[in-house]
Amino acid sequence: GQQVMQIPQYQHVQEGEDFTTYCNSSTTLSNIQWYKQRPGGHPVFLIQLVKSGEVKKQKRLTFQFGEAKKNSSLHITATQTTDVGTYFCAEGAGNMLTFGGGTRLMVKP
Amino acid sequence: GAVVSQHPSWVICKSGTSVKIECRSLDFQATTMFWYRQFPKQSLMLMATSNEGSKATYEQGVEKDKFLINHASLTLSTLTVTSAHPEDSSFYICSARDVKRPTGSGANVLTFGAGSRLTVL
Numbered sequence: 001g002q003q004v005m006q007i008p009q010y011q012h013v014q015e016g017e018d019f020t021t022y023c024n025s026s027t028t029l030s031n032i033q034w035y036k037q038r039p040g041g042h043p044v045f046l047i048q049l050v051k052s053g054e055v056k057k058q059k060r061l062t063f064q065f066g067e068a069k070k071n072s073s074l075h076i077t078a079t080q081t082t083d084v085g086t087y088f089c090a091e092g093a094g095n096m097l098t099f100g101g102g103t104r105l106m107v108k109p
Numbered sequence: 110g111a112v113v114s115q116h117p118s119w120v121i122c123k124s125g126t127s128v129k130i131e132c133r134s135l136d137f138q139a140t141t142m143f144w145y146r147q148f149p150k151q152s153l154m155l156m157a158t159s160n161e162g163s164k165a166t167y168e169q170g171v172e173k174d175k176f177l178i179n180h181a182s183l184t185l186s187t188l189t190v191t192s193a194h195p196e197d198s199s200f201y202i203c204s205a206r207d208v209k210r211p212t213g214s215g216a217n218v219l220t221f222g223a224g225s226r227l228t229v230l
Contacts, residue, residue: 033218042202042221043153088152096143097219101152 004029004091006100014108019076021103023089031092032065032072037102038085046074048092079107111137111207115222122193123230129189130225132203138183139205143219144176147200156201159186193229201225 005024013019023032031050035043047056049065049072056063062075076083086104090097112135122128132142140161145153157178158166165178175197177189186205190197204219 042224045218045220048218092218096155096158098155099153104150 004089004098004100006089006103008103009101010104010106012106012108013079015081016078019079019083019105021074021087021089021105023072023100025070025091028069029072029091030069033090033092033097034063034072034074035088035090035099036085037088041085043088076105079105081107081109083107111205111220113203113205113220113222115203115225117225118223119226119228121228121230124194125192127189127191128193128227129187130201130203130227132186132188132205132222134184134205134207134220137205137207139186139207140183142180142186142203142205144178144186144188145202145204147202147224149200153202156188159188161186190227193227195229198227198229201227 007022011019031048033048034046036046037043047063049063052069053067054065060077064073066072072089074087084105084107086102088102089100114133114135116131120128142159144156144159146156147153155168156171156176157168159178159180161180161183167173175191177191180186188201202221202224204221206219
């Protein structure tokens, strides 16, 4: 499957600061999905982006899909301790998903 | 929404024994289920695709004789780790897609089970 690179691997922020994680691919992505995995938990679907340049918002979370459909980002405004976890992007081609390496977010209260 | 139940949530076994993990789609049918393995602080790696009524498709490097997959019905897939060794200790997660989900409104979106944490002593 396609290689989806995700950065940064880890991010420590102070509560209230913003946070962004990026996914990049060398080839065009058919779509991009974002999942959140809390410590000790399982991945939970957040959103899917399909269209070039698409931007979607969920409260403090903003998801973007690049114009060339080769990159995506997840931005969290004013992080809270409940945002702690690992955020994965994933590309769904056909019937399966290929996950990025994930960005582990830690929030200091 | 779609719910996937995975059992057991954790298991400890002795080296050389076999462990079976079940994955059930509770309120939808899944002709295909996926088995992932996740080592600590790492991403999810697809092990195999479980197909109802036929053989599973294994990813490169995954031993099919060691990780036996059975998908006997539209709502149940099982993963059996045979002759488990300490290096098999990991978090195993299954997932499934609701085949009736309309295309374009979340197609390919997976619902994950809660995972099974296997520790082999």
